Amino acid sequence: MKSAVIVFPGSNCDRDMAVALGAAAGRPAQMVWHKDAALPPGLDVVALPGGFSFGDYLRCGAIAARSPIMRAVVDFAHRGGIVLGVCNGFQILIEAGLLPGALMRNQTLKFVCRDVMLSVETLDSPFTSAYGNQRLIRVPVAHHDGAYVADAALVARLEAEDRIAFRYADAAGRATLEANPNGAVGNIAGVLSENRRVLGMMPHPERLADPRLGGTDGAPLFRSLVEAVSVAA
Amino acid sequence: MTEPEVNQSLAADHGLKPDEYQRILDLLGRTPSFTELGIFSAMWNEHCSYKSSKKWLRTLPTKGPQVICGPGENAGVVDIGDGQAVVFKMESHNHPSYIEPHQGAATGVGGILRDVFTMGARPIAAMNALSFGEIEHPRTRRLVAGVVEGIGAYGNCFGVPTVGGEVRFHPAYNGNCLVNAFAAGLANADKIFYSAASGVGMPVVYLGAKTGRDGVGGATMASAEFGEDAEEKRPTVQVGDPFTEKRLLEACLELMASGAVISIQDMGAAGLTCSAVEMGDKGDLGIELDLDAVPCREQAMTAYEMMLSESQERMLMVLRPEKEAEARAIFEKWDLDFAIVGHTIPEDRFLVRHGGAVKADLPLKALSGSAPEYDRPWVESPPAPALAPVPDMDPAEALERLVGSPNLCSRAWVWQQYDHMVLADTVVRPGSDAAVVRVHGMAKALAFTSDVTPRYCKANPFEGGKQAVAEAFRNLSATGARPLAVTDNLNFGNPEKPAIMGQFVGCIKGIGAACEALDMPVVSGNVSLYNETNGEAILPTPSIGAVGLLASLDEIIPMAPGEGEALVLIGHSEGHLGQSALIWELWRRSDGDAPHVDLRAERKAGELVRALKAEGLITAAHDLSDGGLAVAAAEMALAAGTGVAVEAAEGFAPLAWFFGEDQGRYLLAAPEAAVERILADAIAAGVSARRVGRTGGDMVRLGASAVALARLREVHETGFARLMGEA
Numbered sequence: 001m002k003s004a005v006i007v008f009p010g011s012n013c014d015r016d017m018a019v020a021l022g023a024a025a026g027r028p029a030q031m032v033w034h035k036d037a038a039l040p041p042g043l044d045v046v047a048l049p050g051g052f053s054f055g056d057y058l059r060c061g062a063i064a065a066r067s068p069i070m071r072a073v074v075d076f077a078h079r080g081g082i083v084l085g086v087c088n089g090f091q092i093l094i095e096a097g098l099l100p101g102a103l104m105r106n107q108t109l110k111f112v113c114r115d116v117m118l119s120v121e122t123l124d125s126p127f128t129s130a131y132g133n134q135r136l137i138r139v140p141v142a143h144h145d146g147a148y149v150a151d152a153a154l155v156a157r158l159e160a161e162d163r164i165a166f167r168y169a170d171a172a173g174r175a176t177l178e179a180n181p182n183g184a185v186g187n188i189a190g191v192l193s194e195n196r197r198v199l200g201m202m203p204h205p206e207r208l209a210d211p212r213l214g215g216t217d218g219a220p221l222f223r224s225l226v227e228a229v230s231v232a233a
Numbered sequence: 234m235t236e237p238e239v240n241q242s243l244a245a246d247h248g249l250k251p252d253e254y255q256r257i258l259d260l261l262g263r264t265p266s267f268t269e270l271g272i273f274s275a276m277w278n279e280h281c282s283y284k285s286s287k288k289w290l291r292t293l294p295t296k297g298p299q300v301i302c303g304p305g306e307n308a309g310v311v312d313i314g315d316g317q318a319v320v321f322k323m324e325s326h327n328h329p330s331y332i333e334p335h336q337g338a339a340t341g342v343g344g345i346l347r348d349v350f351t352m353g354a355r356p357i358a359a360m361n362a363l364s365f366g367e368i369e370h371p372r373t374r375r376l377v378a379g380v381v382e383g384i385g386a387y388g389n390c391f392g393v394p395t396v397g398g399e400v401r402f403h404p405a406y407n408g409n410c411l412v413n414a415f416a417a418g419l420a421n422a423d424k425i426f427y428s429a430a431s432g433v434g435m436p437v438v439y440l441g442a443k444t445g446r447d448g449v450g451g452a453t454m455a456s457a458e459f460g461e462d463a464e465e466k467r468p469t470v471q472v473g474d475p476f477t478e479k480r481l482l483e484a485c486l487e488l489m490a491s492g493a494v495i496s497i498q499d500m501g502a503a504g505l506t507c508s509a510v511e512m513g514d515k516g517d518l519g520i521e522l523d524l525d526a527v528p529c530r531e532q533a534m535t536a537y538e539m540m541l542s543e544s545q546e547r548m549l550m551v552l553r554p555e556k557e558a559e560a561r562a563i564f565e566k567w568d569l570d571f572a573i574v575g576h577t578i579p580e581d582r583f584l585v586r587h588g589g590a591v592k593a594d595l596p597l598k599a600l601s602g603s604a605p606e607y608d609r610p611w612v613e614s615p616p617a618p619a620l621a622p623v624p625d626m627d628p629a630e631a632l633e634r635l636v637g638s639p640n641l642c643s644r645a646w647v648w649q650q651y652d653h654m655v656l657a658d659t660v661v662r663p664g665s666d667a668a669v670v671r672v673h674g675m676a677k678a679l680a681f682t683s684d685v686t687p688r689y690c691k692a693n694p695f696e697g698g699k700q701a702v703a704e705a706f707r708n709l710s711a712t713g714a715r716p717l718a719v720t721d722n723l724n725f726g727n728p729e730k731p732a733i734m735g736q737f738v739g740c741i742k743g744i745g746a747a748c749e750a751l752d753m754p755v756v757s758g759n760v761s762l763y764n765e766t767n768g769e770a771i772l773p774t775p776s777i778g779a780v781g782l783l784a785s786l787d788e789i790i791p792m793a794p795g796e797g798e799a800l801v802l803i804g805h806s807e808g809h810l811g812q813s814a815l816i817w818e819l820w821r822r823s824d825g826d827a828p829h830v831d832l833r834a835e836r837k838a839g840e841l842v843r844a845l846k847a848e849g850l851i852t853a854a855h856d857l858s859d860g861g862l863a864v865a866a867a868e869m870a871l872a873a874g875t876g877v878a879v880e881a882a883e884g885f886a887p888l889a890w891f892f893g894e895d896q897g898r899y900l901l902a903a904p905e906a907a908v909e910r911i912l913a914d915a916i917a918a919g920v921s922a923r924r925v926g927r928t929g930g931d932m933v934r935l936g937a938s939a940v941a942l943a944r945l946r947e948v949h950e951t952g953f954a955r956l957m958g959e960a
Contacts (some may be wrong), residue, residue, distance in 0.1 A: 015656065
């Protein structure tokens with residue numbers, strides 16, 4: 001798997017993402033600067049990492065979505081490339097028009113950093129296929145603006161098209177109010193694009209993909225990518 | 234614009250005492266210009282000159298084979314093997330945080346991060362020690378909410394995990410909260426950058442954000458007591474921009490790697506003035522500045538304002554001239570300002586030009602070298618009143634009240650607002666004895682803790698000073714780390730009062746004795762005096778930030794025991810309840826002496842705990858501090874989700890046994906089969922040890938009394954939200 005991580009000036013999970021991609025693929029991810037106009041050739045996966053791309057003082061991800069590199073990322077996605085956006089990366093994907101909906105300030109109005117439980121809602125994507133029977137996973141969130149917002153029609157459509165990848169859940173896998181860290185509609189934590197090859201998610205799978213950090217529930221996501229790419233090849 | 238006339242009254246407005254102003258007149262042989270007066274006030278205030286504390290700071294142990302660079306630079310540097318070093322410091326931002334909690338705390342974090350990366354280190358961990366007034370005080374909740382939000386806003390965006398710290402409440406901080414920010418970074422031991430300029434005619438370069446009028450006079454403000462007019466000082470608080478700081482970090486590290494940097498200094502307190510003088514002074518050179526070249530974000534700024542601005546996210550650097558184009562390209566890549574604002578000159582002179590006129594022409598070395606230094610009169614703190622009888626109470630009920638109390642309830646409300654996992658190397662998260670952060674790409678890890686018990690420091694400054702260091706040593710040892718060194722952030726009241734100065738001297742002596750005995754030299758620090766409002770001083774609060782090393786992650790000792798394990802108490806118990814959390818939290822009493830610290834026993838106990846881990850005999854460890862044995866056992870039970878039963882002890886009153894705060898103690902968990910060997914090892918090491926209970930079930934039992942673990946969890950975990958009026 002040939003992967004690249006886009007680096008905005010305020011990205012701060014770029015290294016974490018590269019480590020997780022590199023560990024799964026067995027080859028290092030390439031780091032691509034936001035001012036570049038083109039992606040390196042031959043990529044299988046592009047990742048937009050967490051952080052505060054341009055400080056995010058106003059609308060998170062809005063400036064990043066207009067970076068030179070994002071035109072190339074949008075083209076890559078339109079050609080069927082696999083694009084993963086985590087946290088700030090999810091915000092940027094929405095601002096770039098690659099995913100529907102919006103991300104608003106957390107209902108508590110506070111930044112929240114802690115482990116949450118997620119139910120894996122679909123295995124039918126290059127990001128989730130390796131979860132198999134493991135349908136309830138523990139992964140951290142760390143964000144201030146993570147409440148996914150969509151109108152009823154959009155939610156219904158996402159559900160009908162099986163495009164909700166993850167929901168915040170309790171220990172029994174139910175999408176309860178208490179299990180929702182940010183007020184997201186329908187406890188939605190991650191959504192897929194129409195062609196299922198773009199995923200945006202608020203939780204950080206790259207932070208729990210190493211047993212020494214206290215968990216590996218994020219690792220199957222990266223394994224899924226490797227498998228999807230090798231099957232395609 | 235006409236400048237005000239410089240005289241003694243204007244000097245007094247700048248915080249300069251009459252004799253200090255006279256000293257300036259004698260030094261110059263003339264009246265200083267307005268800009269020069271500003272420069273003197275910036276350099277000679279307490280915050281920058283350490284004029285009241287210097288004499289005593291010199292007595293602290295600062296050397297050791299592990300120390301690469303001790304106090305005097307932006308941060309301390311300690312060897313961690315493999316050609317790597319940890320760079321760390323703790324610094325206060327108390328006054329600004331009281332005036333404007335969000336920005337005050339945020340810029341405190343920004344300042345300490347800059348101190349670390351100025352030395353060439355990438356920040357890998359942050360902590361903060363916070364002291365607030367009692368929760369009933371009308372201002373407290375707003376301060377807590379604002380300070381926590383500000384710390385989070387800065388650290389989270391910058392991308393450093395905030396992994397530990399302290400939060401305390403006490404009425405002595407009602408009018409003067411404390412915000413002490415710690416940061417640690419990782420560098421190659423042979424790639425440390427210092428502030429001393431070298432070479433004549435070298436360009437002095439301004440880097441980072443533009444200069445505005447924010448923070449003009451901030452350091453002087455921070456060196457005065459507060460009165461009723463504290464609110465009016467809001468304009469002296471700076472505004473932080475963590476996004477710019479993040480870019481400044483990346484640009485500086487890139488620049489350092491390019492070989493372009495001769496010396497570098499961040500612009501913190503007193504901005505351009507302090508940084509330029511520091512670089513010249515350390516390098517035995519003069520500095521000539523041309524303020525017309527300084528990037529400004531406001532119009533018509535005067536030389537006075539530019540020299541005293543505390544605008545954030547700025548650096549001053551002496552550059553290798555042949556690398557100018559390369560350096561400029563790096564800063565342009567990160568969209569940051571880069572301007573040559575002066576040169577080094579051979580003579581001892583600080584020359585500042587603006588708009589074609591000379592605004593300051595001063596002997597540079599005198600600005601720091603001739604700063605006043607005081608041997609303030611001090612009196613020994615009187616002994617605390619003897620401990621009055623402690624009422625009888627059911628131990629389990631006392632425990633329930635303690636673990637839900639403002640000072641002992643869970644701090645998750647606070648640290649969940651901090652990104653404590655960014656950089657994906659946080660191995661032990663907040664809420665344990667010490668946080669552990671892996672050294673990226675290596676087997677080893679660093680442990681971080683921040684400690685002080687101000688109640689003890691007030692009652693007995695010498696023992697309290699010792700205890701702050703000893704508890705840091707204990708927290709590191711309980712995590713399995715070998716203690717390396719400390720940074721001290723000394724927060725006290727008005728040093729011109731002999732009683733306050735006595736607290737300061739006592740604490741310093743205690744800290745010095747403990748650092749010596751526990752082999753933890755002081756490598757950096759900060760002094761914050763005048764923490765008084767309307768004449769009421771804070772509790773003496775010397776925060777100790779400590780760093781330890783683990784050769785491998787296998788050395789980590791968890792805090793959570795397994796089910797059905799034995800509990801072993803390490804260390805000597807006498808049931809000391811003077812100044813304990815029990816009598817303060819339950820009855821608002823602060824009588825009795827502080828517990829004394831036997832430093833030799835402390836060291837032996839810490840070494841024993843690490844040896845027992847190395848032998849594979851123990852499964853968990855926790856240090857005993859506030860609330861003694863009962864609170865330690867309850868915290869281990871909460872961490873593990875299993876009950877515990879701790880036996881009563883003959884010869885002790887129940888409350889004294891369960892809640893006494895004798896020092897140098899740990900509670901260990903181990904399989905039953907290992908207990909005999911643990912006790913034998915303890916005897917061989919000359920450390921007291923006894924089996925005191927076991928884990929299992931769903932109750933926390935203290936002798937014959939008991940409380941459900943679920944009930945303790947409820948009061949412990951909702952305590953903070955309750956304090957904040959959210960639950």
